Amino acid sequence: MSNAEQYQGNLQYAVDIVLCVDATGSMHPVLDTVKSSALQFHDRLDDVMAKKGKAISQLRLKVIAFRDFGDDASTAIQQTDFLQLPAQARNFEEFVRGIEASGGGDIPESGLEALALAINSPWETGLDRRRHVIVMFTDAPAHALGTHAGTQSYPASIPRSLDDLFEQWGYARSQTAVMEQSAKRLVLFAPDLAPWSDPIAEEWDLTLHFASKAGQGLEEFEMDEIIETIANSL
Amino acid sequence: MTGYHDHSAQHPAPPGTPPPYASEPPPSWPQPSRGPHPPSASPASPALVAPPEKAQPALDDGPAVRPVPQRIWCVADDRMGLLALSVWTEQVPGRGEDADPFVAYHRESDQGVLAVFDGSGGAGAAPVWQASDGESRTGAWVGARVARLATDVWFHDVVDGEPAVPETLHDYLRFFQDHAPQRRSKISGTMRRQLPTTLASVHYRLVRPQGEPLLELRPLWAGDSRAYVLRPTSGLQVLTRDHTRESDALELLRTDPPMTNLVCADRDFTIDGQRLTYPLPCVLVAATDGFFGYVHTPADFEVMLLRTLEQAGTADEWADRIRREVQSYTADDASLAVVALGYHGFQDLRAQFTDRLEKLADRYLRTRPHGLDRLSPVPGEAGPGPAAAPEDPAGLPARVRVWQDSTWHAYRAGYETHLPPALEERT
Incomplete structure (x- = not known):
């Protein structure tokens, strides 16, 4: 804490956000919007939070771009570490600008693998009023976990079933959760299809789900609405 | 009787909402085959304490530069030994999701209720209703006001014999929520609620089991707003348990966890309750988390109440000082209702809490780490303890x-004297 005058202890929010971005071909029409909005994310979230009278003591962003292990395992996952904003804004910008919408093969994508990686992120454990938010942007259903477990570069740490992933997400008095119950949130911009709507949005706790139309990108969502939703979930 | 009501931001009511204490229900009001009926009591009978119509300016805010989103209201009736006030503020002008606090007292039956309602913005952020002025209102905004209306009607019927128990309040809330404006949202998920709001209330009744008057208290609540009882000897004691997985008040300050139960229109909810008797005189308090959720230690809320009491010359001034104080530290909408019973006027109330404030100042103000906030002691004036240690800015968080x-260790036992067990721990 460099400035004791500004210290507000437990009254500020330490926010970690993992953006899981579907970078397959069908996202092409909307990916530029998602990317440009992601680049403004820090300022806009700060602005919305300030309007709500809530201060952020620390903001870290991590991006996981995903495609399909069944199509091309070498490009299925690209990700950053947690980047502290605004200090590491340049690293964040370079990564986001480099995401290209391509590939994907069949309709389902490897969104659950991305979600598993997000859940197991190295979340902030110090500071007070922590918020650990996963935001999923996709217009497709997901392959069942483990479907492509034998492929090259498939992360060994990923649970082999949705039930196992649910155990990691956790629930009331869960002993297996890897995320903090009071901090975690899951915001889905995903089609009204399994597994996003059912079981994840319906059964996992602390979820918000914007249903998009499968295969039609996420055009119907304004970034203002997305930012507002994330800020409201904190 | 004194009172003023400063409205810098007047909110239109949801459609179908009758004015408080309307003599006739609106013709279109839905009537259940069995259950709550709309507000029906006239101002003459029963004698309920309601906010006055006349607005007056707040105390010494200086020249009006911008509207201050706040309202205060108070009433002092020395004959009844009753003093009541409420404070309502909003963080963003025109966007406050707390409803006005509800305070009512029925003289003939010696019973009353105070309640606060905090519309839950995270769960009910979507617009559900457009006011006649074109302003769009969120589900949280509407939910809090509908719950207030339901509580108002419930209390009218309690005066007429309806039992003041969690089950009846639940039925009234459910009925009014079912008939309130709702809009299908494109957002779903388990965080999502229709018309979500907290409710913290205390129904109280004067009883004389063996000649001596006692208060029979029935705290009723859902969510993370709180009700308390405050006395000079025992300090502030919480009567409600937040509906969160965590129950330690300091940990709640540090983590601000999500609620596990709150009033809403689309899911089951529980109205929690307990029953106890309490000696007079005492002060009852209901508050939303804008008051107690942005302090550094749980004792700070009591310190704020008593410091403003000590500085005030009248009940009106106390309300206004509370309003200004909470606006100086909160990051949320904040509403508060206070009812003091059995004191011989405001001066007596203030005098009785002088020693308690001095004790709190010793324990929680003079020991405060330098640099924490504006309440930190001035260097050189601090007493013994952590505040006297050499100052190292980097070590301040620790x-x-x-x-x-x-401080929580010292405060906790008294504060939790009447903390009810968790729902799942009760038989």
Whole structure:
């Protein structure tokens, strides 16, 4: 804490956000919007939070771009570490600008693998009023976990079933959760299809789900609405 | 009787909402085959304490530069030994999701209720209703006001014999929520609620089991707003348990966890309750988390109430000082209702809490780490303890944490005297 005058202890929010971005071909029409909005994310979230009278003591962003292990395992996952904003804004910008919408093969994508990686992120454990938010942007259903477990570069740490992933997400008095119950949130911009709507949005706790139309990108969502939703979930 | 009501931001009511204490229900009001009926009591009978119509300016805010989103209201009736006030503020002008606090007292039956309602913005952020002025209102905004209306009607019927128990309040809330404006949202998920709001209330009744008057208290609540009882000897004691997985008040300050139960229109909810008797005189308090959720240690809320009481010359001034104080530290909408019973006027009330405030100042103000906030002691004036240690800005968070732990340890036992067990721990 460099400035004791500004210290507000437990009254500020330490926010970690993992953006899981579907970078397959069908996202092409909307990916530029998602990317440009992601680049403004820090300022806009700060602005919305300030309007709500809530201060952020620390903001870290991590991006996981995903495609399909069944199509091309070498490009299925690209990700950053947690980047502290605004200090590491340049690293964040370079990564986001480099995401290209391509590939994907069949309709389902490897969104659950991305979600598993997000859940197991190295979340902030110090500071007070922590918020650990996963935001999923996709217009497709997901392959069942483990479907492509034998492929090259498939992360060994990923649970082999949705039930196992649910155990990691956790629930009331869960002993297996890897995320903090009071901090975690899951915001889905995903089609009204399994597994996003059912079981994840319906059964996992602390979820918000914007249903998009499968295969039609996420055009119907304004970034203002997305930012507002994330800020409201904190 | 004194009172003023400063409206810098007047909110239109949801459609179908009758004015408070309307003599006739609106013709279109839905009537259940069995259950609550709309507000029907006239101002003459029963004698309920309601906010006055006349607005007056707040105390010494200086020249009006911009509208201050706040309202205060108070009433003092020395004959009844009753003093009541409420404070309502909003963080963003025109966007406040707390409803006006509800305070009512029925003289003939010696019973009353105070309640606060905090519309839950995270769960009910979507617009559900457009007011006649074109302003769009969120589900949280509407939910809090509908719950207030339901509580108002419920209390009218309690006066007429309806039992003041969680089950009846639940039925009234459910009925009004079912008939309130709702809009299908494109957002779903388990965080999502229709018309979500907290409710913290205390129904009280004067009883004389053996000649001596006692208060029979029935705290009723859902969510993380709180009700308390405050006395000079025992301080502030919480009567409600937040509906969160965590129940330690300091940990709740540090983590601000999600609620596990709150009033809403689309899912089951529980109205929690307990029953106890309490000696007179005492002060009852209901508050939303804008008051107690942005302090550094749980004792700070009581310190704020008593410091403003000590500085005030009248009940009106106390309300206004509370309003200004909470606006100086909160990051949320904040509403509060206070009812003091059995004191011989405001001066008596203030005098009785002087020693308690001095004790709190010794324990929680003079020990405060330097640099924490504006309440920190001036260097050189601090007493013994952590505040007297050499100051190292980098070590401030750790010192604050130690101070929070030790002050909470000292405060906790008294504060939790009437903390009810968790729902799942009750038979």
